[in-house]
Amino acid sequence: xxxxxxxxxxxxxxxxxxxxxxxxxxxxxxxxxxxxxxxxxxxxxxxxxxxxxxxxx
Numbered sequence: 001x002x003x004x005x006x007x008x009x010x011x012x013x014x015x016x017x018x019x020x021x022x023x024x025x026x027x028x029x030x031x032x033x034x035x036x037x038x039x040x041x042x043x044x045x046x047x048x049x050x051x052x053x054x055x056x057x
Contacts, residue, residue, distance in 0.1 A: 016022060
């Protein structure tokens with residue numbers, strides 16, 4: 001980063017993001033969060049579908 005340059009980001013700026021261990025850690029972290037989010041979304045959508053199906057019967 002150029003001295004005096006500002007970056008508008010919510011991520012901490014003092015972490016060495018280019019190191020392989022950081023890339024692996026955050027890749028696994030975001031992968032797990034994606035799987036959990038997809039699972040929760042699937043459960044919500046399925047429960048809504050079952051609720052609407054039960055109302056029609």
